[in-house]
Amino acid sequence: MHETSLMYDVLRTIEISASDNDIDEVTEIKLVIGNISTILPDALRFAFDSFKGHPPLAADARLVLEERLPEVECRTCGEKYPFSPLGDYTCPRCGGYDVQLNGGEELYIEYYKGREQNDC
Numbered sequence: 001m002h003e004t005s006l007m008y009d010v011l012r013t014i015e016i017s018a019s020d021n022d023i024d025e026v027t028e029i030k031l032v033i034g035n036i037s038t039i040l041p042d043a044l045r046f047a048f049d050s051f052k053g054h055p056p057l058a059a060d061a062r063l064v065l066e067e068r069l070p071e072v073e074c075r076t077c078g079e080k081y082p083f084s085p086l087g088d089y090t091c092p093r094c095g096g097y098d099v100q101l102n103g104g105e106e107l108y109i110e111y112y113k114g115r116e117q118n119d120c
């Protein structure tokens, strides 16, 4: 269940950032998850729901998750192309198979939206 602690870190980060920016209420949170990471979106969503009502700032926020595929880069010719889930890494340009994966293991907050404090 490392998703629970990940989600906690995400919510803490947002909470700190929101209070720095005088944001009273967080309405939407967008997270990007590399889809070859070990993070399970369903578990992340479950963790988020379990935090509802605890950190007041993010309690009613809408959680948007996007799984992002890694990019494959050919070391022979430099061609970059999307990762194929079928596992065929062969370069479409030169036919080489000396390739590296970029990304796919990340988890980050792309943005969050919130409402500013009302001063009146």
Ligand SMILES: [Zn+2]
Pocket: 074, 075, 076, 077, 078, 079, 091, 092, 093, 094, 095, 096
């Ligand atoms: Zn190539």
